[in-house]
Each structure stands twice: as structure tokens, then as C-alpha cells.
Amino acid sequence: MTDYKKAGVDIKIGDKASKIAYSFARSTFFSRRGMIGEPVTDEGSFAGMLDMGDFYIVQGDDGVGTKMEVAERIGKFDTLGYDLLAMVADDAICLGAETISITNTLDTNKVDPDVIHDLMKGLAKACIEQKVVIPGGEIAEVGKSVNSNVWNATAVGVLEKDKTITGNDIKPGDKIIALQEKGFRSNGFSLVRYVLEKEFDVNVYNKPSPFGKSWGEMILKPSVIYSSALLELLGRFGEER
Template sequence: MKEGWTYARAGVNIDQKSSAIESLVKELRYQRTGMGQMVRRKGLFASLIDFGENYLTLATDGVGTKLLVAEEMGIWDTVGIDCVAMNVNDTICVNSEPMSFVDYIAIDRPDESVTEKIGVGLEKGAELSNMEIVGGEIAVLPEMVNGVDLSGTCLGFVRKDRMISGETCREGDAIVALESSGIHSNGLTLARKVFESAGIGLRETVPGLSKAVGLELLTPTEIYVKQVLGITSEHEVHGLVDITGGGLRNLLRMKGGLQYVIDDPLRPAPVFGKIQELGGISDREMYQTLNMSMGFMIVAPEEEAETIASEHGNARIVGRVRRGSGVLLEPENILYEVY
């Protein structure tokens, strides 16, 4: 039997990545005194900085190998949206409002046509997030970079009494999923390898997909800022989860001693089915690598969750919280116990 694709086989081992992060973080021991101290909490999507009556938040991320798709397709005006989205969607997970953003572009040679189009996407992402881009850096590194790398950092703020950490999640809560726009900006290495190994080029169309593979993969990451902050301003919410790298395993960042059960997941968009079919990928691997059409999740009391789902066309209750541990994808009886 032909071996099915995994993220690790494609070159990205998320367990090794976690170990690398731990090895770095254990060396970061210096603690500032006075205003601006870091709040030490594990599992948060954005870092908290004590700043009087508010917390400032910082989140940083990049677009990843979606940039290789952009390069091959010659389409650069959407990856800036992805860069902003990857940062602001993490920022809102603590109910923080994105405020300012800086971008970082590493490039092998200056190309005004490319950087201009990247700027178009960054501006659109900023508008969708109600956030200003206040600065950035373009580093020309011909000996280190072959192409373009794009990342950014987001500064946000939240009143201390409005911060949401996931620690108030409790038995009986419901889990609401917000639909994704597509693959977003995680798992692109796996997706690219699958299509490549199947002999399918990015400019080709395949049965089941409405547009060329490359265009499907370049669909910009959904920005949930205005929707989620609107929801938290009107409803009691216990947890906010960005379904990025790690897929459903991100729910493990919520309060421990509970099991987060996904018993009625959204139907995955055709692109996910095509990737799974061509790559012979297991359900376990798919749901821990890709968002599977569930781009963001909200944990809330059941009545609140029902109202949220009824008020938003892209939202549906997909699960519940009960005593136990881990994240259970119930239809397939798949249990994730380690982030």
C-alpha cells in the first residue's frame, strides 16, 4: 500500500517544532520590572503586557510557503491580507483589539512590482482589521533568501476586565465554529506536496474544484476581527480559538480538566477533500494540520452559543465541553491529547 502523506513527510514536523520552541523559551529568563511587565500565562495566542488598566498584546506570524504559490502564480496582491490575518486572528483570541502593525519582508532582490502588490494586500488587511500599519522593514538578503518571505507583528490592547483566556470554560459550554475561507495560511507545505506528487500543476484545474489549484490555495485567510469583537461585546464568551497550525489541537490551549468534543463538524470545503483524496491522508492528520473549514472557534454558554449561531450566517454549533481531557473528534473517534 502506498504511504499516505503527512505534514512530517512533507517536511514539517509539528512535534519537533514544539520541542524547538521549548528549547528557545527555556533560555528566556530575564524579567523586566516596573510598567510593561509580561503576564506569564501558558497557552495564549497573543502575549500579554501589563500596562495600567489595560493589557497590551503582541502577536507575530508569517505567511509561510503560501508565498511559493504566489510566486509561481505571479499573484502577490493577496498575501498581505494573509500576513495581517495570521496576526490579528491570534490577537483577538484574548479579546484584544488590534491597533498597530509592522511588517517584515526578506527578499533576494528589490522588486517594486512585487512589494507594491504586497502593500495592496497589507492595506486591505489593515482596513478589515481597523488597524494601522505604522512601520516595517525590507531586508535584501541575496545570500540567505531565494524569493520572498513575509511576516509581521501586531500590537493590540484589551481592558483587563475584558480579557478572555479560556480559563472560564466549563462543563456544558457549547463550541461555535466560524467558517473559514479556505486553507488559510497553514498546511500549505502539505497541500503543495500532495498536488505536486499527483502531477497536478498550480495552474491546472481538477474535478471538484471551481478554479485552478493555485487560485484555490491563494484564497486569502479570513479576518475575524470585527465579527469576533462584536460577538464578545454582546455575549458572554469563555474561550476564543484560532484554528491555525495544529488544527483542532489548538483547543487544548483552553482550560484543562475538560474535554472539548467536536460532534458535528462543519462539512469541509472541496479543497480539503481533494487534498485528502490525492494524498491518501488520514482523518487524524487532516484535522491536526488543516482547518477543515472551521477557521475560528468560540466557547460559550449553550444559550449564548445558540444565539451567536443564529445571528451569524458563517457560524454553527459544532461541539460541546464536558468533563475529561483532550479534544475528541467524535464522528471519527479521534482523540488529541497533546498540543
């Protein structure tokens, strides 16, 4: 069985690094104690919550990972914005939060206006569909520090306290409804690329697949963003359901 370590990703080391980072992040929480914006601690949460009195602000960070490398191989960037928004907005909705804004950071070895155009066109389209705004961002040309584009985002959401989803009330016998994804989103792409390149070669992405498209087009299928659909069930901020 192929595992992440063979694909260059050590999950155990990654978990250790995350725990180190979280311990230092948590060491700052006391500085807002009793003040607006005091963190609500939940180590297993998909995003961070800040107590704003009558409601929570929810913040989360993520990126498209090495899905960007596939886009670079076939020169197609216009759907990655859906993946970027999905990674952060769908983390926020796991808590019941409505994402209201997203900022993004692109680290690149060389700025290419055409690539920027396609990336941001896709992100803007996804945001308009989800009623999310892009109030800011950063493009950093960092030369040889990176071999490809690295695209990450921070989302900000709002959440009424009585709508918070914690999972604490789940009990044996509860029904689980699973939402099937038709693609890979931006998860596990180091492993996806490893498997394809091992089975074929590094040029596999432009070759035809059995599914009517090239392998690159097939695995670049944009993420389904579930946030707005779930908000229809839960109610947007200030709406009753």
C-alpha cells in the first residue's frame, strides 16, 4: 500500500510540528483574557474562534498545496480559486460559521500576470457564488526560495454562539450523512502525484486518461464548496432556521 511517507510527506513529523506550533499559539491566549477577542479553546477544532461578546469570529488558514504543481504542468490555473476557498470556507462551516471574507498570499519565484489573472479570476468567481469578499492579499516574488507558486489563504467567518457546532452531542445511533466529493479537492495531492508518476511518468498530466480528459485536467477538477448549501440548512448569520 502506498503511503504518504513514500510521497515525501511524513505525517508523524507533521503532527509533531503542528503540536509545537499550537503550544506557542496557545501561550498567547491569556493576553486577551477578559477582553474582546478572547480565544475559545478547542484543540481539535477546524478553525480558531474568538469571543466577540454576542458572537464569535472564526479564523482559519489553508492552501491548495501541491495541486498547484499539476496546474503548472498543464498551464491551467482558472479553477484553483475554488479549491482555495473550499479549503478555508468548508473548515469554517464545520463549526457552523459563515465565511464573510478571505485574504490570500501567493509566493512565487517569478510573477506572471497571466497566471495571476487566472488564479484571481477563479477565486473571485468562487467568492461571488459564496457571498464572500476579498478585502486584501499579497503577491511576493521570492525568486529561488520556491520552485513553484505557493498559494494560501486566511478566511474570516462569523458565528452566532447558539449555532456553534461542536460535535459534543453526537451519540451512538445517530445517523451520518456523507457528502460525496467528485474530485480530490486539495487533499493528498503529494500522494496523488506520486502514484500517477510512479505508474506512468512525470509527463503523465498531459496524457489522455480513460475518462475523456487528460490526467491533469481530471485531477484538477475544482472542489465543490459546501459552505453556502449548509448555510441554507443552518441559516446565515442573523437568520433563523
